[in-house]
Amino acid sequence: MAFTNEQLERYSRHIILNEIGVKGQKKLLEGSVLIIGAGGLGSPAALYLAAAGVGHIGIADADVVDLSNLQRQVIHTTADLDKPKVESARETMEAINPDVKVTTYHDFIASDNIMDIIKDYDFILDGTDNFPAKFLINDACVMAKKPFCHAGILRFGGQLMTYVPEEGVPCYRCVFKNPPPKDAVPTCKQAGVIGAMAGIIGCLQAMEAIKYLTGAGELLTGTLLTYDGLTNEFRRVKLPRDVHCAVCGEEPTITELIDYEQAECNGITSDDYK
């Protein structure tokens, strides 16, 4: 694959970087990332991955754009209200970079479709806002041996961790075991989140995807990175793999995907675990 002058110009700030270079940019253009959730986390991740020239981006979300989304879901605009989020996201990504092929999934991700969707992608971003989806994505990625980046945001806090199917790397379930009871966490309408938090954590997810595809630097594997926006504190918490983990452990008890019941209004990621 030879770059056109336009591509050399578009990606010049990447190609100049020794960690990326021509080879890294080609890997991005030949790479694929699935973003599950076109919301607060998925929006900035999709924007930066499209701008970076990731050749194939999948985006999955069943919702339409709602006025209350626009405070943080920056891939959508006021003109996109009531449009399926995946369509709005596709239009924005294609407008940013015609090199990117976008595939949309206007559907809820569930046990009966997730394996078929993730199989086509090199890396998966969890940009969902509820525990049933987070555990489903984790279990599916562990079973399909797919690398993915978990993230969650709440109020002024955020966290992320990357999983790759390699020896000794913990999965999300190694750390969090099971979804909390439905009523134990605030629902999305009852707990706020600062919009910029979605930007920070979503961009960190995009960074993980770019590092995975290019091989640059170190991934957040075995490490939960947390950020407190009020105190400006980033923390890296080292986490071991759990050999007794129900899905990635030596004797897994979860061998089929589970659709956990969702709270009335989707439960959201809690930082109460921190």
Next chain:
Amino acid sequence: MADFQIKDTVDITDVVCPVTFVKAKVALEELEEGEILSIHMADGEPVQNVPRSIKEEGHQILKLLDNSDGTYDLIVRKVGE
């Protein structure tokens, strides 16, 4: 020119900074270690900046030839990889 076995040439007179350097860098990445690239560039900003950037990448500048028509040919030996 006869002193060098030029493997490839690249014309960067049709682009502006930083694509001048990027285009040269791309051409160098295609070569094997020790092979020689001739970079055709315009006077002014490219001549001032491109040789320096290429040197910083660790490659060896062999010669800068003045074509006396407002363009130069920079002869570079690839170092590394």
